[in-house]
Structure formats: structure tokens, C-alpha cells
Amino acid sequence: MKLIIKTVTKPGSTRANKTGAWRSFMPVFDHKLCSKCGICGIYCPEGVVNKLENGYFEPDYEYCKGCGVCANECPKKAIIMVLEGK
Amino acid sequence: MRKNMVVVEGSYAVAHAVKVCRPNVISAYPITPQTHIVEDLAQFTADGEMNCEYMNVESEFSAISALIGASAAGARTYSSTTSQGLALMHEALFNASGMRLPIVMTVVNRALSAPINIWNDQQDSISQRDTGWIQLYAEDVQESADMTPQIYKLAEDEDVLLPAMACMDGFILSHVYEPVILLEQSLTDDFLPAYDPEFVLDTKNPMSFGAFADPGTYTEFRYKQEKAMGIALEKIEKIANEFKDIYGRYYGGLIDGYVLDDAEIVIMAMGSIIGTVKDTIDELRLEGESVGLLKIRSFRPFPADAIRKALKNAKVVITLDKNISIGKNEGALCTEVKACLHNTDNRVPVIGFMLGHGGRDIPISMIKKIINKAKLVEKGIFIESEFADLREDLA
Numbered sequence: 001m002k003l004i005i006k007t008v009t010k011p012g013s014t015r016a017n018k019t020g021a022w023r024s025f026m027p028v029f030d031h032k033l034c035s036k037c038g039i040c041g042i043y044c045p046e047g048v049v050n051k052l053e054n055g056y057f058e059p060d061y062e063y064c065k066g067c068g069v070c071a072n073e074c075p076k077k078a079i080i081m082v083l084e085g086k
Numbered sequence: 087m088r089k090n091m092v093v094v095e096g097s098y099a100v101a102h103a104v105k106v107c108r109p110n111v112i113s114a115y116p117i118t119p120q121t122h123i124v125e126d127l128a129q130f131t132a133d134g135e136m137n138c139e140y141m142n143v144e145s146e147f148s149a150i151s152a153l154i155g156a157s158a159a160g161a162r163t164y165s166s167t168t169s170q171g172l173a174l175m176h177e178a179l180f181n182a183s184g185m186r187l188p189i190v191m192t193v194v195n196r197a198l199s200a201p202i203n204i205w206n207d208q209q210d211s212i213s214q215r216d217t218g219w220i221q222l223y224a225e226d227v228q229e230s231a232d233m234t235p236q237i238y239k240l241a242e243d244e245d246v247l248l249p250a251m252a253c254m255d256g257f258i259l260s261h262v263y264e265p266v267i268l269l270e271q272s273l274t275d276d277f278l279p280a281y282d283p284e285f286v287l288d289t290k291n292p293m294s295f296g297a298f299a300d301p302g303t304y305t306e307f308r309y310k311q312e313k314a315m316g317i318a319l320e321k322i323e324k325i326a327n328e329f330k331d332i333y334g335r336y337y338g339g340l341i342d343g344y345v346l347d348d349a350e351i352v353i354m355a356m357g358s359i360i361g362t363v364k365d366t367i368d369e370l371r372l373e374g375e376s377v378g379l380l381k382i383r384s385f386r387p388f389p390a391d392a393i394r395k396a397l398k399n400a401k402v403v404i405t406l407d408k409n410i411s412i413g414k415n416e417g418a419l420c421t422e423v424k425a426c427l428h429n430t431d432n433r434v435p436v437i438g439f440m441l442g443h444g445g446r447d448i449p450i451s452m453i454k455k456i457i458n459k460a461k462l463v464e465k466g467i468f469i470e471s472e473f474a475d476l477r478e479d480l481a
Contacts, residue, residue: 007186008285013297
């Protein structure tokens, strides 16, 4: 059997690696308290907290690792970390 | 003295050889005794003799990292380093080989600190033996220069695509003045075609180099690196013969024998010490001693089959190592020669001698002393490996 693995690949190979499974705690965003400042998105080390159409923010849970930086940085305390049931 | 022969420093001969290989990008950080090579290349570039991007960078980690990017973008790349500089590159060396980038680097061998020392031994490149880089060792200045286009041709071969170290002993080769034939541009253009990689970083056709590989795919990357080394094993001899056809000079492929055919005692070594061993053998042959030399040019890939064939008739094998694996009391060449014989019928004793650390001089008398010590094995005395040039008063 001939190996067909190339040493290079089309871009985006890390998208296949869903890091959301690493999470223990997940951030829950309370839009009632949110002032749409976007600090959570700026601080997210994985770049997965995104602005919704309505201006509020929500993480992509397939990749969010549950590090809690967004909750820690939110000036409105609109994000809390909840133990995630599996 | 022959036509076209000039007396130049070893570093200049290598820098000139690099020039005629037409690298696109050079990235380097100076370190004794490598400095003269990169200084000469900087001068060639400034004088307009090379059409080349020369990058002065802030460290050796940056030097090799810049070349990884440049090589991935399709450039023929070059660097040179030494000792602590090579050690600083360690992480990036694996990246270069894992991405299969044919970067060429001259390693001017020097001892590693501590204690601080700037003289020659081979601990620096030997310590990077497992990074997936080809490692070839040169005996003299001419071979150091001539190795350069050969190692480019090898590294850039579409079936190989591995980075490569051309190793030359610091000071003993880099700073010595010897008569050499500088490589001619026209012959080198005949010998070494332009680098034309299949995959390059290009915004029109995006590629990821060094991509994420999970447990389901990682092993096969390593397997393919090993296969490429196996192919390099075959190509080294072929390329050495092509070089001979064009330039008229030949140094052996993977290995080279010197009055080896009938030798009962075979000395194995790499690098500049070969010259001293040859002189010793010439003297001893006149005295009727049956001693010969097996020179190792390629340490990675390791020429196991060639060594097995060459040692078929040996009664004692001596390995000379300017390096040591502390905790094993043995040099790398000794360990690997023993290993490559172990599963064969050949039970010839392989006796290791470590010497020349930190630049300690290796006179002919030392080689003779080693040979006399090895003869004790023929009398049934067990010797495995030892420091050959230990000063008992300091030990």
C-alpha cells in the first residue's frame, strides 16, 4: 500500500481538531447584562468568541476550551462559568 | 601546484562553494569559528557577486526559522553555525526536517559549554543526530568545499527532501590555509540544477506546512522521513560519482577505505582526524603492521551495510570519537558501529576511543598508542571504550 500522506496540506487542518471537548467549565453569556463592549472577544485566547447579528457575543462551543478569561474580564459580569455536564 | 589552485582559508573555500551554488536566501548569526564563512558570504553579497537575500538576524533560532519560511516559499537556502548556536536551533531543526525542507547548513564543529571552550570537537553536530537532518563529515578543506554542491543536490532531490548538515571541524579546517581548487561556476551550474520544489507557499494556491497531525497520522510522517533517509543512502554514492565525472575529484560515497583490503586492525573515524590517521597508517605499514582506515563520510544516513561489508575481514576495529555520550562512556560512532554488527555473524571486537575533546591535539603518537592498546584485545584482554588522551594528573 502506497502512503499518500503529503508533508503539506490544504490550509485549515487545525479546524478538524475540535478543542471544545477539552472543556470542564463552559462560559454562559447573559445578554441582559451585556453592554456589547466586545472585551470578551478581544481577550479570548482562542479567538472563538464572536459577535452575533444582534451585537451580543457568543462563543463557538466546538472550540471553546473553557479557560474562563472572558468571564474574568467581562466588566458587566455578564459571563459566568458553569460546570458542564457530559 | 596545479592550475586554478589557490591558498585560501577553509572558511573562504566553503563560502565560495556556497556562492557558486546560487542560494536565494542566507540567514545567519555569527559565532566563532563559523564567523568567517558568513562574513565572506556577506562580502560577496555586498559586492554584488551573489544574487541573494542576506538576512542578519538576532539569534540562531531566528536564523533557522527564517530559512524554514524561505525554503517553504521555494528558495534555495543556506546557513552556517557552530556549537551553542546549533544547540539553540534544536526545536526548529525538527520542524525543518518534519516539513521536508532541503535547507543546507555548514556546521563548523566546536565543543559545547560548560566549561566554556571554543575549540574543536564534534559534540555539537552529534548531539543533533536524531533531528532528521542528513549529516556528512569532511576530512579536509577541499572536501568541505566540494561537499557543498553535493549536499545541495542530495537534499533537494525530489525523493529525499531533507535538510542537511555539512560538518567541518572548527579551526582545524575552518581557519587553516590550504591549497584548494575553488569550485568553478560553470561546472557547478552543470552539476546542480535550480531548485524547483513541487510545493511552495503561494497565496494563489494556499498550503499549510507543518500542519496538525493527530495520532492517526503522525507515525506516517516519521516513517516517510526514515524512507527518505534510506533513499539518500543510495543517492550519496551516485551523486559523488556525478561530481567526479564533472570535477574530477572523489572522496568515497558513504564511506571510503584506505589500505583497507588486507587490514587486520581497522580504524574508523570522521572528519579532519582522518588525515592524521592516514599518516599514522603510512608509517606503520612501513613497519609491517596490518592496519587500515575506514572513513565515515555519511553519519546520517548511517551506512550500516557498507560498514558490515568493509569490516568482513577485520580482526579488531578501533573507533575514534570526538564526542561522548555521558553515562555510556562511549562515543556515538562506537555505539553505532557495534549496533550495526550485533545482529550479524561478525563478532569482531569494536574498541572505542574518545579523544580530542575541546580541541585537544591528536598527534600521530596518540594514534599509535591507541593501536597498541587495541592489540591487547587480540590477547584476550577485555576493552570496551575509554578516554584515549586523559591527563591522569587532572583526572
